[in-house]
């Protein structure tokens with residue numbers, strides 16, 4: 001039964017082939033509760049199943065290849081064991097009527113041999129991230145990465161494809177390619193982390209090339225209607241700096257134009273001003289349904305979500321910290337009731353506390 005005054009935030013929307021019951025998505029959130037080898041477990045299944053009433057769950061950044069792993073406890077989608085374990089999670093979400101896609105993430109230079117054991121960390125250029133790394137042995141400077149050669153770049157693109165195929169084999173409703181927040185694709189986009197002089201560096205179009213090629217290859221493998229992309233333009237993070245507004249406009253427009261003919265399921269933009277030229281320019285040029293996430297300095301909150309969807313700035317909103325702390329956020333927002341506060345101390349790693357024990361309003 002639909003109330004006549006129901007806000008569009010709580011009405012269905014189609015993202016590619018996927019029909020969402022409402023427009024509140026759970027943003028990808030790394031929680032570091034997987035096994036040492038990246039295998040998801042029963043606790044993760046419970047966590048995601050609890051959040052099945054979100055219109056869409058975008059599962060946490062997940063590595064498609066050992067070399068792309070960024071943290072201990074981060075899940076993988078690199079082998080049959082991972083696929084089978086994720087299948088338990090997708091089944092549980094689907095049984096509760098939910099939809100779930102996987103964020104496929106290669107960390108690039110934000111990694112360490114102590115985490116991967118591969119002896120190598122890769123990036124567009126041999127420039128270390130200034131962000132310190134937290135390793136089993138303690139805090140350390142990030143390593144200087146190996147600059148990918150022209151011959152190696154197609155191999156890395158293929159790794160995203162394998163991860164995407166594996167995600168679909170695990171029963172995911174789609175894949176979101178992680179192009180945001182200072183990881184491998186974002187490292188290619190920004191002049192501060194990409195000083196290449198070949199076809200993948202220099203001009204905005206060249207820096208956008210890797211992103212476009214990854215998304216194109218994934219879309220060709222699993223279908224564009226199952227493929228999305230997350231971007232976080234003009235946000236200085238982990239040494240990936242996009243200070244020049246004109247350069248950012250050109251770079252992100254190049255991505256949008258480069259993927260336009262594919263017909264992607266969605267593009268998600270992490271940006272505090274989604275109504276502005278940067279985000280709306282990507283939306284117009286790509287033609288893809290737009291999800292926005294406006295948080296960081298402050299939470300993506302109910303007012304921001306109602307406004308973005310109500311005014312047509314976005315097709316859906318992704319919510320991070322409030323989704324983590326409120327498994328029934330959609331119901332709470334619909335009713336306008338109080339929320340649980342996220343507990344920062346349990347964001348990364350640990351067990352059930354601060355993960356699966358946030359209370360819901362109405363127990364089934």
Ligand SMILES: Cc1cc2nc3c(=O)[nH]c(=O)nc-3n(C[C@H](O)[C@H](O)[C@H](O)COP(=O)(O)O)c2cc1C
Nearest residue numbers: 027028029030060061295296299300319320321347
């Ligand atoms: C604990 C935590 C883990 C996160 N992990 C990811 C991730 O795996 N992938 C990603 O793209 N962003 C990640 N983010 C960023 C969030 O998706 C989101 O953009 C950010 O929290 C701002 O939105 P919010 O105000 O709704 O929380 C993470 C944020 C937090 C707080």
